[in-house]
Amino acid sequence: MGAQVRFGVLGCSSVARRRTIPAITACPGTSLTAVASRDPGKAEVFAAEFGCAAAGYDELLARDDVDAVYVPLPTALHVPWGLRVLAAGKHLLLEKPSATSAEGTRELVRAATAQDLLLRENFTFLHHSQHRTVARLLAEGRIGELRSFSGSFCFPPLPDGDIRYVPELGGGSLLDAGVYPIRAAQLLLGDDLRVVGSVLRTDPARGVDVAGQAMLVSGEGVFADVHFGFQHAYGSRYSLWGSTGRITLDRAFTPQAGWQPVLRIDEQDHSEELTLPADHQFLGSVAAFAEAVLAGRTARHPDEQAACASMVRTVELVEDVVRAAV
Incomplete structure (x- = not known):
């Protein structure tokens, strides 16, 4: 087996269970280390199902056998927990959309750039x-x-x-x-x-x-x-x-x-x-993320800068839709 990106999952959501965690466990370039939940019982259920460790949020971020963290929490929690993931030195795969505000997304981009880590949004359809x-x-x-x-x-x-x-x-x-x-x-x-x-x-x-x-x-x-x-x-x-x-x-x-x-x-x-x-777009998204991590790409890479700019622009357009709305 070649090099792998070791994932932790911060949040036991439905999309994580049905789509993204199975993609992580199926992808040759990734493995699942631990899942975390505010509810220890829920984390234990997920851990038993997917053959990994159960953890609390802070415990997962402190693990040295986690290279990257997938965050499927509600959108309003993406920025605070995404920033903590990056501060812990972990690459970050965020469930879409990246944030509830464009400034929140910009803050995540700035943090990933400063920490020289990869930041991506799990818009899986882009990988179909x-x-x-x-x-x-x-x-x-x-x-x-x-x-x-x-x-x-x-x-x-x-x-x-x-x-x-x-x-x-x-x-x-x-x-x-x-x-x-x-x-x-x-x-x-x-x-x-x-x-x-x-x-x-x-x-x-x-x-x-x-x-x-x-x-x-x-x-x-x-x-x-x-x-x-x-x-x-x-x-x-x-x-x-x-x-x-x-x-x-x-x-x-x-x-x-x-x-x-x-x-x-x-x-x-x-x-x-x-x-x-x-085509398996969830597997494609996870595989592309892992390939970038293993290649040493971070938010400072020109292609990643362009992807982050599109991520910010999506939320800017959302804000414009709200401002213009009748």
Whole structure:
């Protein structure tokens, strides 16, 4: 077995249990040392399931057999605990979004840069090969000059008591679901997007947004509209409309590892469906993080600086959506 990045997991969340921890244990370049929870019993359950040690938060950060920490805590806790991870000398993989404010994300970037550590956001869909296919088709001019992007990520109401309904923990559909089509627009149109209008539907009893839409425009004049919410039938897709055709991708953000994406191309007198290879985006995200750590890359590397700038820009756009909202 070659070199490995030894992970600790700070928080026993559902996404950690179902998706990210299995990816850590399956990835040849990573191993799982310990999981931590405020509830010792919960940590013990996770540790027994995944064959690792159970710990408290501070105990996990003090371990010398942990190289990197994955943090799937509620978004409002990302900055305080992310800073403590970095101060402990551990590389940091944060569940998305990075923070509830752009300044919080900037603070994390500054800390990772100062400590010469790697900082990444676990936006797993960015590691699925289907989006590279879309980008290639755009670059080849398959749909002519790009005119607009439309993305949506919506799903039915969450159970009462879900933390995404708690404003103090960074709840709301914009931070949970809206960041997906926003980040996809950044990926395909660039970080020079600006918000020109938005609307949010707020649940007055809970104090969080439960649905919304926003209109953005890129520096080259490409329109982008994003839809998100907790009040819909499930939908996870985006489309790109050009001067000669349109590309549509369904299940764009959360496909299962075995799912073979179907990319549809519609032109004036021709329609085509391309069945793309299945891909494991959680495993891809973990593997890319480990590869960077083992290569000695940190937040000071030019490519990581660019990735951190995009991470900051995502939260800046979230803030702009809130400011512009009707």
